[in-house]
Amino acid sequence: MTTAPTTPRGAGLIERWHDHIDVDDDTPRVTIGEGGTPLVHARRLGERLGVELHLKLELANPTGSFKDRGMCVAVARAVQAGATTLICASTGNTSASAAAFAAAAGLKCVVVVPSGKIAAGKLLQAQVAGALVVQIDGSFDDGLVAVRELGERPGMALVNSVNPYRIEGQKTGAWEVCEDLGMQAPDWLCIPVGNAGNITAYWRGFREWHERGLIDRLPKILGVQAAGAAPLVDGAPVEHPETIATAIRIGKPARGDQALEAIEQSGGRIIKRTDAELLEAYAALPAEAGIFCEPASAISVAGLMSALEDGTIERGARVACVLTGHGLKDPDTAVEIVTPPIHCAPNADAIARAIDAAD
Ligand SMILES: *Cc1c(COP(=O)(O)O)cnc(C)c1O
Numbered sequence: 255m256t257t258a259p260t261t262p263r264g265a266g267l268i269e270r271w272h273d274h275i276d277v278d279d280d281t282p283r284v285t286i287g288e289g290g291t292p293l294v295h296a297r298r299l300g301e302r303l304g305v306e307l308h309l310k311l312e313l314a315n316p317t318g319s320f321k322d323r324g325m326c327v328a329v330a331r332a333v334q335a336g337a338t339t340l341i342c343a344s345t346g347n348t349s350a351s352a353a354a355f356a357a358a359a360g361l362k363c364v365v366v367v368p369s370g371k372i373a374a375g376k377l378l379q380a381q382v383a384g385a386l387v388v389q390i391d392g393s394f395d396d397g398l399v400a401v402r403e404l405g406e407r408p409g410m411a412l413v414n415s416v417n418p419y420r421i422e423g424q425k426t427g428a429w430e431v432c433e434d435l436g437m438q439a440p441d442w443l444c445i446p447v448g449n450a451g452n453i454t455a456y457w458r459g460f461r462e463w464h465e466r467g468l469i470d471r472l473p474k475i476l477g478v479q480a481a482g483a484a485p486l487v488d489g490a491p492v493e494h495p496e497t498i499a500t501a502i503r504i505g506k507p508a509r510g511d512q513a514l515e516a517i518e519q520s521g522g523r524i525i526k527r528t529d530a531e532l533l534e535a536y537a538a539l540p541a542e543a544g545i546f547c548e549p550a551s552a553i554s555v556a557g558l559m560s561a562l563e564d565g566t567i568e569r570g571a572r573v574a575c576v577l578t579g580h581g582l583k584d585p586d587t588a589v590e591i592v593t594p595p596i597h598c599a600p601n602a603d604a605i606a607r608a609i610d611a612a613d
Contacts (some may be wrong), residue, residue, distance in 0.1 A: 265536075266289070268283050268326060269285070271429075271459050285358075286355060293434035296545070309543065313578070319347040319579035321350070321351035323426055325423070326546065339362040339586055343366045346373050352385070352386035353379065364388065373501075378453075379583075398449075405426050427456060438471075442572075443473045444554040445576045446499070449501065449507050478553045479502065480532065481497070482530065485510065485594075487524055487526040499550035534556065534559070535553070537612035540581065548555065551576070576588055
């Protein structure tokens with residue numbers, strides 16, 4: 255095949271891409287409607303920043319994050335292998351996704367999350383889908399060590415991004431970006447980096463299409479970590495990662511080496527941004543592009559802002575930022591940055607006076 259498939263995006267990720275991801279004819283076509291997310295040209299925010307800005311709305315996946323792409327393939331393969339229980343460690347979105355796919359496929363699901371460090375919406379998503387939620391007095395990294403061991407037990411399938419099928423599903427995000435740019439890669443792809451599965455997957459996706467001649471050049475990759483959880487930028491594991499961007503609050507990324515390889519091979523860069531810097535982008539996205547993403551996602555745009563300031567990314571470049579997760583998952587952070595509603599009597603005059611006073 256030399257062109258993109260004609261199967262509609264809504265058919266589900268495995269059905270659409272089965273010839274090009276690691277599945278076979280017997281792999282069940284598990285789907286909850288993942289993939290096929292919009293790439294939005296954010297003209298107003300892009301004009302302010304001086305780039306052609308495209309936002310890949312991975313927050314539009316069924317559980318509100320890109321995790322659904324990889325989870326779909328990991329769960330289909332787990333079913334095929336005869337697993338009865340999914341297990342994962344999670345900062346929140348992996349557990350929300352695993353729980354949803356387990357429910358759809360009729361499997362049990364156990365999610366191990368760090369106590370108190372998980373956004374409210376994400377925890378609820380796992381609970382409503384019927385997962386067993388285990389909170390540990392430890393970090394995501396501690397949880398991952400434990401579930402790697404438990405995943406070896408009979409009937410259990412580990413669905414963290416150390417699972418190779420996760421990467422196979424997630425690489426389709428890169429293909430959709432190219433499709434929506436007229437079978438071209440952007441000049442730069444900006445992406446948050448936590449456990450480093452997604453950056454690995456996007457780079458694989460771009461490379462595969464380049465090798466097949468579907469795109470004529472590769473993008474440069476800008477990986478962005480939080481300043482308090484930046485093991486790849488700082489060059490050493492972080493024992494106690496700290497950031498409000500809980501989805502990337504990870505000190506020992508499982509695919510760190512592959513992330514650095516993607517950066518090097520693409521001629522890109524990996525940088526870190528502080529919580530204050532990421533909050534600026536987090537507020538600008540809904541206010542200037544109408545898109546409300548979670549804090550970890552906004553760090554891709556915070557990275558773009560600083561890369562433009564220091565000249566790493568040239569003005570006028572075509573840039574795609576991956577908005578990995580939905581803002582509604584984490585209302586507690588949003589509450590901190592908004593103006594409270596004004597109180598008013600229930601009539602037009604009073605509301606008119608309030609409008610004038612607000613100007
Ligand atoms: C999982 C996640 C990330 C980090 O992705 P990795 O593959 O762990 O690097 C970033 N943002 C959101 C919203 C996530 O859920």
